[in-house]
Structures are given as structure tokens and as C-alpha cells.
Amino acid sequence: MKHIIFLTILFIVTKGYGQIEKQTTMDTIKTERFKKGWDKLKEIDGEAGEKVIESLKDISPELGTFIIEYAFGDIYIREGLDLKSKEIAVVSALTAMGNAQPQLKVHINGALNTGSTINELKEVILQMSVYSGFPSCINAMNSLKEVLNEREMQGIKDTIGDFSNTLIADRLKTGELELSKLDSTQVEKLKLAYNEFSPELVQFVLEYGYADIFSRDNLDNKYRQIATISALTALGTAESQLKFHINAGFNIGLTETEIKEIMLLMTIYSGFPSAINGMNVLKEVINNRNSDK
Known part of the structure; x- marks a missing residue:
């Protein structure tokens, strides 16, 4: 009888130790990841x-x-996209979504900490007026202003950065030129699609979107496309436009790895469904480009 009780106790203790050992290992893994x-x-x-x-x-x-x-x-x-690019992507996505001002302020801080200048962030926010409208940009610009005031009070001196020196003589022609830099066929496609039904839309897309905004020369074209791709992925409502800007991103030098990292990054900020949809669009663009070669 004593032997049975001893063996029972030994089994319970041994089992319990195994569970503790397993839990300790899990906690160690969690701690390292944390x-x-x-x-x-x-x-x-x-x-x-x-x-x-x-x-x-x-x-x-x-x-x-x-x-x-x-x-x-x-x-x-992950190392497929540098930290400055990641924070530009997040600032643009949160600006476009327009419903996460506290988180936007955190990532404006992050963007300034990882190499973005004040004027680069202003440009990213201005550019979102094309994709998510002026109200979202007004809110984001106010958040930027608040962050800069807070950082100044902490004694942080952020780099102002370059101002735009672009001079526009003819807004329509400038817009056509800027859009053609991204895709040489897109101006004609735009006109073919809308000139008869709404020529004003064609005019405003070219004059405002590409002349007034995209022609400004104080944000690198790479960052402009990263900002646009991340915003359109986060919004999840503009598949054809996302497809165009992924193509444009490839045309101006973004890599497949960099764009994949944007999609993975969006799992955090707009969720897995939008990231999955974005990854599917990316896959389609890559397949089309490969078939055209």
C-alpha cells in the first residue's frame, strides 16, 4: 500500500515538474520575443x-x-524595408484611415526618430489629400503640429528639411508629365476612360493630383509611392488604383520585397483582410508584368 501511495505521489510530482518545465520554456520564448x-x-x-x-x-x-x-x-x-520607409508608410496609412489620431501621433514621433524631416512628413500628409480627402489631412497636420510642439518642449530639435522649389507654368501639362513618369500610357488611359463622361475629373486629377502635389520636389518619388501604396492598402476600397501605384512603384525602383513588407506592415494597422487583398493585388501585378516580358 505504501509503495502504491509513493508511486502515485512520484507520478504527480513528475508530471507537475514536466508541466512547470514546459511552461518555463514557453515563458522564456515569450520573454525573448517580447x-x-x-x-x-x-x-x-x-x-x-x-x-x-x-x-x-x-x-x-x-x-x-x-x-x-x-x-x-x-x-x-524584418529587414526588407528600412525603418524610415516603414514609418512613412504608417503615417500615410493612419492619415488616410482618419480614425486613429493618438496612434498617428505616436508614429509621427517614430517617423521623426527614424530620419524623416518635418517637411517630408508635411508632404506625406499633403499627398493624402488626393487619396483620403482634405478632412483627414487637416486632422493629421494638426497632429503633426501637436507632436512638434511637444518635442520642442522636451528640447528636441527636429530637422526642418527641404522646401519645394517647383515652379509650374502649365498645370495640365505638368500633371501629364508627372503621371507619365509613373506609367507612360496612363494619361491616355485616363482620358479614354473619362474625357467624354467627365472631362473635369481628368483635369482635376492631372492638375491637382499630379501637378500641384506629385510635382513637388522635396519628397523622394520612392517615399511618395510607399505612402500611396500603404494608404490605398489600408483604405481597402480602391483596388484598381492600388494596382496602378504598385506598378508605378516598380517603375520608379521599388522592389517586390519592399512592397511585400508594406503589405505585412498593414496587418498591424488596417488588419489582415486588407493586407491579404493588397498582397493579392501585388501578386496579380507581378504576374502581369512577367507575362508582358
Whole structure:
């Protein structure tokens, strides 16, 4: 009888130890992943990001953990797209979505911390007027102003950056030229599609979208396409336009890897469905380009 009791106790203790050992291993893995994410969060967003995580502790510490582990431990540590480009993509997406001002402020901080100048961020926000309208841009510009005031009060001196020196003599011709830089056939396609039904739309797309905005010379064309691709992916309502700008991105030098990273990044900010749709559009564009060769 004593032997039976001893063996039973030994079995329970051994089983319990195995569970503890397994749990300890899981906690170690979690801790390593958490640490990587936390280090990346501090590198990008500094104090602003830490405040967000701290604010979740009393309501949902799990959410804070998932943000650190997935967003920063899984996605941001990937090397296919540099940090400056990632933060430009996020600022443009959050501006376009227009419903996450506190998070936008965190990533404006992050963009400034990872190499964007003040004027580059102004350009990204101005460009979103083409894709998500003026109200979203007004809100984002106010968020930028608030962040800059807060950083100035902390003694942070951000780089102003270049101002646009573009002089436009003929807005329509300038718009046609800028659009043709992205795709030599697109002006004619635009006119063919809408000249009879709404010539005003063609005019305003070319004059405002491409002459007034895209011709401004103080934001690199690479960043302009990253901003547009991420915003259109996040919005999830403009597949044909997303297809065009992915093509345009390839035409001005973006790589397949860089665009894939934009889609993965959007899983954090607009969710997996929009990222899946964006990845499918990217796949279609690549297949079409390969078949045309």
C-alpha cells in the first residue's frame, strides 16, 4: 500500500515538474520575443510608444503584450524595408484611415526618430489629400503640429528639411508629365476612360493630383509611392488604383520585397483582410508584368 501511495505521489510530482518545465520554456520564448519587440519599440517610438503600452496595463495587458510581440517583435524587426520607409508608410496609412489620431501621433514621433524631416512628413500628409480627402489631412497636420510642439518642449530639435522649389507654368501639362513618369500610357488611359463622361475629373486629377502635389520636389518619388501604396492598402476600397501605384512603384525602383513588407506592415494597422487583398493585388501585378516580358 505504501509503495502504491509513493508511486502515485512520484507520478504527480513528475508530471507537475514536466508541466512547470514546459511552461518555463514557453515563458522564456515569450520573454525573448517580447524583449526584441520592446527594444524595437523604444528604437522607433521612444517615450511615446511606452506611454501607449503603459496605458493598457490596467485594462488589457494582453493587448500591450501582443502589440510588442507581434507588431514590433515579428514585423518591425524584418529587414526588407528600412525603418524610415516603414514609418512613412504608417503615417500615410493612419492619415488616410482618419480614425486613429493618438496612434498617428505616436508614429509621427517614430517617423521623426527614424530620419524623416518635418517637411517630408508635411508632404506625406499633403499627398493624402488626393487619396483620403482634405478632412483627414487637416486632422493629421494638426497632429503633426501637436507632436512638434511637444518635442520642442522636451528640447528636441527636429530637422526642418527641404522646401519645394517647383515652379509650374502649365498645370495640365505638368500633371501629364508627372503621371507619365509613373506609367507612360496612363494619361491616355485616363482620358479614354473619362474625357467624354467627365472631362473635369481628368483635369482635376492631372492638375491637382499630379501637378500641384506629385510635382513637388522635396519628397523622394520612392517615399511618395510607399505612402500611396500603404494608404490605398489600408483604405481597402480602391483596388484598381492600388494596382496602378504598385506598378508605378516598380517603375520608379521599388522592389517586390519592399512592397511585400508594406503589405505585412498593414496587418498591424488596417488588419489582415486588407493586407491579404493588397498582397493579392501585388501578386496579380507581378504576374502581369512577367507575362508582358
